[in-house]
Amino acid sequence: MDAAAWGLGTAVLLASIVEMVEALTIVMAMGMTRSWRSTFAGVAAALVALTAFTAVAGYALATWLPEAALQLAIGGVLLIFGLQWLRKAILRSSGRKAMHDEDQIFADEVAAAESAGAVRGKGLDWFSFMVSFKGVFLEGVEVVFIVITFGLSADNMPVAIGAAVLGVLLVLGVGIAVRGPLSKVPENTMKYGVGLLLAAFGTFWAVEGLGIFTASHQSLEWPGADLAILVLVAAWFGLSRVMVHALRRPAAAASTAVPSTSS
Amino acid sequence: MGFIRGFGQFWYDLIIGDDWKIAVAVVTTLALGTVVLLAFAVPELVLTPVLGVCLMAAFVIALRIDVRDR
Numbered sequence: 001m002d003a004a005a006w007g008l009g010t011a012v013l014l015a016s017i018v019e020m021v022e023a024l025t026i027v028m029a030m031g032m033t034r035s036w037r038s039t040f041a042g043v044a045a046a047l048v049a050l051t052a053f054t055a056v057a058g059y060a061l062a063t064w065l066p067e068a069a070l071q072l073a074i075g076g077v078l079l080i081f082g083l084q085w086l087r088k089a090i091l092r093s094s095g096r097k098a099m100h101d102e103d104q105i106f107a108d109e110v111a112a113a114e115s116a117g118a119v120r121g122k123g124l125d126w127f128s129f130m131v132s133f134k135g136v137f138l139e140g141v142e143v144v145f146i147v148i149t150f151g152l153s154a155d156n157m158p159v160a161i162g163a164a165v166l167g168v169l170l171v172l173g174v175g176i177a178v179r180g181p182l183s184k185v186p187e188n189t190m191k192y193g194v195g196l197l198l199a200a201f202g203t204f205w206a207v208e209g210l211g212i213f214t215a216s217h218q219s220l221e222w223p224g225a226d227l228a229i230l231v232l233v234a235a236w237f238g239l240s241r242v243m244v245h246a247l248r249r250p251a252a253a254a255s256t257a258v259p260s261t262s263s
Numbered sequence: 264m265g266f267i268r269g270f271g272q273f274w275y276d277l278i279i280g281d282d283w284k285i286a287v288a289v290v291t292t293l294a295l296g297t298v299v300l301l302a303f304a305v306p307e308l309v310l311t312p313v314l315g316v317c318l319m320a321a322f323v324i325a326l327r328i329d330v331r332d333r
Binding site for chain 1: 319
């Protein structure tokens with residue numbers, strides 16, 4: 001594997017782990033407080049919906065757009081998406097946004113599950129079905145989005161899919177062993193890393209894709225070709241550290257922040 | 264109508280997220296890059312890193328505005 005493939009695999013693996021940890025917290029809360037059967041039914045329905053979504057979106061993008069247009073469209077979207085992750089990471093590191101707290105989210109989900117009344121029909125508890133369906137589908141869509149955009153832009157779907165599946169299996173394995181939310185996973189640091197990789201790859205592909213507007217319709221070239229991605233990762237990291245330092249708030253203000261339950 | 268609105272909201276939340284200014288910054292920078300590419304025949308190997316730096320500068324501006332608003 002070359003440097004781009006390693007970067008691709010790392011970004012997808014980290015994103016997959018982070019999103020799976022969040023989905024697992026919701027599934028655990030529903031299963032442990034209401035009904036495992038209905039929760040698993042919701043998870044299964046979400047996986048079917050995700051598979052259909054992946055097939056349709058992947059086929060449409062790969063079939064309809066020429067390479068440079070694909071890089072511009074996907075690179076641009078990936079860059080915007082990645083900079084959202086990086087923005088949250090910078091705000092969290094500088095104390096302007098509370099850290100993501102999986103234990104707090106689990107406690108909130110359990111409280112919501114316990115306070116919700118009976119919603120039964122056709123042998124299922126529809127509250128746990130819908131909450132687990134929504135949790136798995138929404139977290140899964142983010143992984144699918146990254147897999148499709150990275151896989152198509154780098155023309156390496158096997159690495160993207162393999163990394164995502166590895167992340168899912170890792171979290172599932174640890175989740176089954178621990179039987180609870182995976183609050184020890186350094187989610188905030190991992191999200192920071194994913195944000196950096198998405199920003200770097202997104203910058204590379206979006207700028208390359210501007211070549212669609214030239215007479216040749218060929219992708220633009222970066223100095224050093226794929227090695228420019230490593231420079232972009234370093235540059236985005238350096239910039240983010242400068243921003244964290246510039247925006248840093250006193251520790252007292254950060255410590256009073258309410259734990260974040262958003263991704 | 265509700266479905267279409269929900270579908271659009273879903274994609275907006277997924278891609279644009281909490282801060283629309285970042286999307287505006289990226290789209291504006293890429294649009295200006297396209298104009299420079301087509302109008303001034305700047306060599307590719309010069310334009311690509313310059314645009315990379317411009318995207319970083321645009322992100323910084325969007326983030327500073329975001330923080331100022333808080």
